[in-house]
Amino acid sequence: MPADLAVIGLGHLGLPLAQAATAAGVRTIGYDPDSRAADELRAGRLPTGAGDGSLTAAELRRMISGGFRTTTDPAELGRVRTAVICSPTPLGEDRRLDLSAVGEAARTLAGWLRPHTTVLLESTVYPGTTEEFLRPLLEEGSGLRAGRDFHLAYSPGRLDPGNRVYGYANTPKVIGGLTAACTEAAAAFYGRLTEKVVRARGPREAETVKVLETNYRHVNIALVNEMAAFCHDNGVDLWDVVRCAETKPFGFQSFRPGPGVGGHGAPIECDGMTHPQRGLGLPLRMVELAxxxxxxxxxxxxxxxxxxxxxxxxxxxxxxxxxxxxxxxxxxxxxxxxxxxxxxxxxxxxxxxxxxxxxxxxxxxxxxxxxxxxxxxxxxxxxxxxxxxxxxxxxxxxxxxxxxxxxxxxxxxxxxxxxxxx
Missing domain, CATH: 3.40.50.720 (NAD(P)-binding Rossmann-like Domain)
Incomplete structure (x- = not known):
C-alpha cells in the first residue's frame, strides 16, 4: 500500500516527525540515500548519529510494527501525498548554514514529484530559502509550478529532546505557505499530528520564527554566562541572584549559565546568504556577540x-x-x-x-x-x-x-x- 508521507532525512528532525506521524496513523516512509543507515533502521537499530538520542531502539521497533519503513528507492517519493524535507543544515567553517543536503533532497524529490503533492521544509534555513533556493530546484526538476501544481510551505522544527512535558502533539506547529492554499494544505497535514497549528503570513515569516526562537535562546544564555563571570569576580552568588530574580512575575524569564551552548539549534547570524546572488542585509550584531x-x-x-x-x-x-x-x-x-x-x-x-x-x-x-x-x-x-x-x-x-x-x-x-x- 502506498505511503501517505515521505520523510526525507532521518536525523534529529526526521525521526521524531516519522514517529509522530506513525503514531497518528499516517502511513509513513523514511527516505535516506545512505543504504547503511536505512538498513540499520529497517532492522530496528538506531545508526550512529541518527536522531537526537531521545528516540530509543524500542520506540523505533514500535514505529516499524506500526507500519513505518525506510527506503533508498527515490521512486517511492512519487507515490506520497506529502513529502517533508528534514535534511541537516550544519554550520560550515565560515559559520554559514550548509544547504547542500537540502539541495540534494530537493533534486531527488523533484524527479518524482507529482501534481497536488504537498512539499514541506523543516530544516533550519535562512529567511527566503524556501522561495529562492528550494522552489527553483523543485520546479526545474519536475516541470511543475509551486502554488499552482503542488503545495509548498515551511515549518520550523520545535522539538525539545528529553522534554517530558512538551512533545510533538502539544507543541504548536508554525506553518507558512507560498500561497493561502499551500498554507491550508500544510495545516491539514500537521493538524493530524499536533493539537494546534499557527499560520504565519508566508514562508519567510515562518523561517524567521526559527531564527528568532533560536537566537533568543543564545542571546539570553550569553547574558547569564557573562553574569556568571561577573558575579564570580565580585564574590556574588549568581545562583542566588537568579533564584531571586525569577520570582518577578513579569518582564523576566529565567535562564541558567553553563559551560557552553550545544545542540542542533546553532545561532543564526544572518550575515550569510541563501544563495550566492543574494545577501541578507544587516547582520544581527547581538547574535554575533552572543x-x-x-x-x-x-x-x-x-x-x-x-x-x-x-x-x-x-x-x-x-x-x-x-x-x-x-x-x-x-x-x-x-x-x-x-x-x-x-x-x-x-x-x-x-x-x-x-x-x-x-x-x-x-x-x-x-x-x-x-x-x-x-x-x-x-x-x-x-x-x-x-x-x-x-x-x-x-x-x-x-x-x-x-x-x-x-x-x-x-x-x-x-x-x-x-x-x-x-
Missing part, C-alpha cells in the same frame, strides 16, 4: 578548573580530572555541539589525566584518543583530584557526589550549597 560570549565559556571553565586545583596545591599537569555528562543537554545521548569536548581537549593539552562518566554515552574520544569511562561513579569521584559536572543528568545523585568527591566544580548550579559552582 556567539562570542558563549564560545568563550569552555575556556573560562578550564581556567576555573586550573584555579581550583592551584588553590588546593595541585597542578593541572598530571591531575586526575573526572568529567560528568558529555552530551549537550540532560538525559539524552546527543553530543552535537557539546562544550565537553573542547573543555576536555583544553585540559588534556594542559597535561591533565581525564576520565568521564555519562549514562547515555558508552564511548567517548577527544583529540583522536579514547577517554576512559568510569564504571563506578562515586569511587571514581573519590579518586579524582577534580570532578567537573558538565551536564546534570537525572541519574546523578549530586548530594552523594558532593560528599564523595575530593573537589567538585558544578557548572550547572545543581549541587548543594558549599560546592564550587560556576
Amino acid at each position: 556567539q562570542q560570549v558563549n564560545g568563550r565559556m569552555p575556556g573560562y571553565v578550564t581556567q576555573r578548573c586550573t584555579a581550583l586545583l592551584n588553590e588546593h596545591g595541585k597542578s593541572a599537569r598530571g591531575a586526575h580530572v573526572l568529567l560528568l555528562g558529555v552530551s549537550y543537554k540532560p538525559d539524552v545521548a546527543d553530543e552535537e555541539g557539546s562544550p565537553a569536548r573542547e573543555i576536555a581537549a583544553r585540559l588534556m593539552e594542559l597535561g591533565a589525566q581525564l576520565g568521564y562518566h555519562d549514562p547515555y554515552v558508552p564511548g567517548w574520544r577527544v583529540l583522536g584518543r579514547p577517554v576512559p569511562r568510569a564504571d563506578a561513579l562515586y569511587e571514581a569521584a573519590a579518586e579524582a583530584d577534580l570532578t567537573v559536572l558538565l551536564q546534570h543528568h537525572r541519574t546523578y545523585d549530586l548530594q552523594g557526589l558532593a560528599a564523595k568527591a575530593q573537589l567538585l566544580l558544578d557548572t550547572r548550579g545543581a549541587s548543594p550549597a558549599g560546592v564550587h559552582r560556576l
